[in-house]
Amino acid sequence: MSKFLISKYHELEAYTPGEQPKDMETFIKLNTNESPFSPSPGVVSALTNEEINKLRLYCDPDCTLLRKKMAELFDVTPDNIFLSNGSDDILNFIFMIFCGDEVKAAFPEISYGFYKVYAQLHNVDSYKVPLREDFSIDHKDFCGLNRTIIIANPNAPTGIALTLDQIEEILQSNPNDLVVIDEAYVDFGADSAVKLTKEYSNLLVVQTFSKSRSMAGARLGFAIGAREIIDDLNTIKYSTNPYNINRLTQAAACAAVDENEYYMEKCRIIIENRAFTVKKLESLGFTVIPSKANFIFVKSDKIDGEELYLKLKERKILIRHFTAEKIAQYNRVTIGTLEQMKTFIKAVEEILSEV
Numbered sequence: 494m495s496k497f498l499i500s501k502y503h504e505l506e507a508y509t510p511g512e513q514p515k516d517m518e519t520f521i522k523l524n525t526n527e528s529p530f531s532p533s534p535g536v537v538s539a540l541t542n543e544e545i546n547k548l549r550l551y552c553d554p555d556c557t558l559l560r561k562k563m564a565e566l567f568d569v570t571p572d573n574i575f576l577s578n579g580s581d582d583i584l585n586f587i588f589m590i591f592c593g594d595e596v597k598a599a600f601p602e603i604s605y606g607f608y609k610v611y612a613q614l615h616n617v618d619s620y621k622v623p624l625r626e627d628f629s630i631d632h633k634d635f636c637g638l639n640r641t642i643i644i645a646n647p648n649a650p651t652g653i654a655l656t657l658d659q660i661e662e663i664l665q666s667n668p669n670d671l672v673v674i675d676e677a678y679v680d681f682g683a684d685s686a687v688k689l690t691k692e693y694s695n696l697l698v699v700q701t702f703s704k705s706r707s708m709a710g711a712r713l714g715f716a717i718g719a720r721e722i723i724d725d726l727n728t729i730k731y732s733t734n735p736y737n738i739n740r741l742t743q744a745a746a747c748a749a750v751d752e753n754e755y756y757m758e759k760c761r762i763i764i765e766n767r768a769f770t771v772k773k774l775e776s777l778g779f780t781v782i783p784s785k786a787n788f789i790f791v792k793s794d795k796i797d798g799e800e801l802y803l804k805l806k807e808r809k810i811l812i813r814h815f816t817a818e819k820i821a822q823y824n825r826v827t828i829g830t831l832e833q834m835k836t837f838i839k840a841v842e843e844i845l846s847e848v
């Protein structure tokens with residue numbers, strides 16, 4: 494820490510991103526929920542020399558073309574869509590401008606680790622709502638809270654999803670509070686709340702191109718909600734960094750939206766590979782939490798969670814281990830290609846036979 498950092502940031506505990514090893518090609522990466530598939534063909538051909546030459550110019554801060562295409566895809570108007578540099582950027586804005594001294598926050602105790610970091614960064618009083626014993630969210634716990642509510646649906650790292658009926662109950666019981674549904678993983682089998690944004694002016698749905706759209710490295714997240722909420726987010730974006738979605742990302746994302754069916758097909762493959770992996774792990778005696786995401790949360794009575802993680806790493810397979818006490822026996826395993834999952838299962842079998 495330098496002597497220049499002001500005191501309110503001295504205690505900040507930054508988020509720890511999943512490992513991105515330098516010699517990445519030698520690993521099977523099942524640790525950060527990226528897609529194992531390349532972006533669609535149109536994305537590759539959209540990144541032309543002409544587009545690269547235009548990098549000398551600022552990009553369109555309104556992302557006009559991209560918002561138009563997305564509005565059609567999601568059946569909303571462009572004014573209902575906010576775009577930013579990854580959905581992390583949007584979540585940061587949410588904690589910055591929709592929470593604060595007079596507005597407290599609530600999110601599940603076990604959930605996306607960044608919520609806690611943003612709450613601390615912006616000094617937001619947060620109720621961390623405990624999960625049930627089986628890691629599911631009791632949606633009634635979020636009814637009538639009088640706080641800004643942030644829920645990942647499906648939740649991370651459990652993969653368990655709420656139903657739209659349960660989300661509607663949360664919305665109806667908190668009519669004067671913003672309810673944020675973080676749908677980073679929704680395309681892998683849960684129901685999206687986007688259609689509820691027409692009916693509920695207190696709902697903001699956040700999604701990302703990082704997981705189901707194979708563009709984690711391009712950094713693009715979006716939020717869909719009532720125009721007033723989107724306007725507030727734009728005010729803060731235009732007060733910090735209006736050009737936060739670069740030209741190449743905009744071009745790539747336009748092509749990706751045009752080729753939506755490619756991505757939905759890849760999601761169907763991931764769902765199949767997930768079912769394959771669950772079945773194999775269960776036959777090896779693992780406990781597998783029922784997942785609607787592109788990852789599964791698993792533990793074995795035969796081996797300690799951290800030990801399994803380390804032994805797989807020795808075999809060049811990365812999965813995600815968390816140290817928080819309640820989940821330390823578990824690991825989160827991203828679903829990759831069928832070939833990757835077969836290699837993973839084989840390695841797990843070997844490791845189990847040695848302990």
Ligand SMILES: *Cc1c(COP(=O)(O)O)cnc(C)c1O
Binds near residue numbers: 675677702713714
């Ligand atoms: C991955 C993830 C994000 C962040 O996505 P980016 O768009 O890459 O910033 C947000 N929320 C959850 C629950 C995630 O798992």
